[in-house]
Amino acid sequence: MDTRHTEGAAEFTLPRSRSANERLHALIPGGAHTYAKGDDQYPEDLAPVISHGRGAHVWDVDGNRYVEYGSGLRSVSLGHAHPRVTEAVRRELDRGSNFARPSIVEVEAAERFLATVPTAEMVKFAKNGSDATTAAVRLARAVTGRPRVARCGDHPFFSVDDWFIGTTPMSAGIPEATTELTVAFPYGDLVATEELLTRYQDEIACLILEPAGHTEPPPGYLEGLRALADRHGCVLVFDEMITGFRWSEAGAQGLYGVVPDLSTFGKALGNGFAVSALAGRRALMERGGLRHSGERVFLLSTTHGAETHSLAAAMAVQATYAEEGVTARLHALGERLAAGVRDAAAGMGVGDHLVVRGRASNLVFATLDERGKPSQEYRTLFLRQLLAGGVLAPSFVVSGALSDADIDHTVDVVADACAVYRKALDAGDPTPWLGGRPVKPVFRRLV
Known part of the structure; x- marks a missing residue:
């Protein structure tokens, strides 16, 4: 009715x-x-x-x-209920959704994602954006050996985890010592960001931000952030939960031509099905893997992170964006x-x-x-x-x-x-x- x-x-x-x-x-x-x-x-x-x-x-x-x-x-x-996505999901449902070992769908989904976002070299899938952004923060801390996170103060949400929620008015239950490790920088202001990095010299593990929001990035801004991160030895993380696919199939990084060290995707990636992604440079991402000689990083390990039907949905979404x-x-x-x-x-x-x-x-x-x-x-x-x-x-x-x-x-x-x-x-x-x-x-x- x-x-x-x-x-x-x-x-x-x-x-x-x-x-x-x-x-x-x-x-x-x-x-x-x-x-x-x-x-x-x-x-x-x-x-x-x-x-x-x-x-x-x-x-x-x-x-x-x-x-x-x-x-x-x-x-x-x-x-x-987009027909191309639901059909891809239906094909996988009768084949099982979760196994004791990786499904071949996992490598197919990774290949498809990295072909869509060629600025990344490795990818790991999860179920929600918070897990992906927090994994990026943990990885940045591990590879730099630094405790502090600098997040863009103009972005309303990054994660449900303590490092971010502790900085909001809903900080109940989060130790002050945790919140103190997160500092903020203003979007579009390279001078203020450099002052922050200088104030906390050798303490900031990463700069994390949404590369674009309600306004376009000022000319040279993202390039300037890239240079600041390199100069101060911190990891540049793009939260592409929203900008991914809506800005371009390859995200804001693909549109603006500035490559972060790590980036996170979700939302449009699954057209409503639960799938998110942490992607980035091999040298960083492999620290969460088995083919390096350094200290291991517990990057992402989720029981349902690679459910076959959600990954099939993601592949169908990417194909639809590219072809239509x-x-x-x-x-x-x-x-x-x-x-x-x-x-x-x-x-x-x-x-x-x-x-x-x-x-x-x-x-x-x-x-x-x-x-x-x-x-x-x-x-x-x-x-x-x-x-x-x-x-x-x-x-x-x-x-x-x-x-x-x-x-x-x-x-x-x-x-x-x-x-x-x-x-x-x-x-x-x-x-x-x-x-x-x-x-x-x-x-x-x-x-």
């Missing part, structure tokens, strides 16, 4: 989702297995619980259909969406308050109040209107399954939402349009 609501957000309710959310909270801390999917990220009592998805659409347990953005926290870049020009399609769809949203916002007089940012393949939006400051209240208002119009959009990150009609529908719903946004700005108070408490940031000290 498709019950897109056109009568407005005030009448839009999700009784079955509300009941399902209560069941989730009773059994699962936070009501979800990822904090970014929590119902506190959505307007009160309007957090849809998903029944199923196909292509660029998802259906909730109340029967509503939505055009979906940011699918699977950016992981489902080809669309849900998916990255170019993501950029074209994003450009169409960004232009439409900006025109709609400007037409309703809120162009300075609803702001679309980021690379076309990775769009986010900011909701600003009367003073131009980021506002969770206005975000709540906006999300509420989108949901009522059949658009599920924690971001505007596109998938390749979107059609022009999906984009046009989204822009129409955004225009209607912007009309309400304008009313709230004129009133100087969005509260009457919130329907309850505002949405909350993921990283906060108290519930």
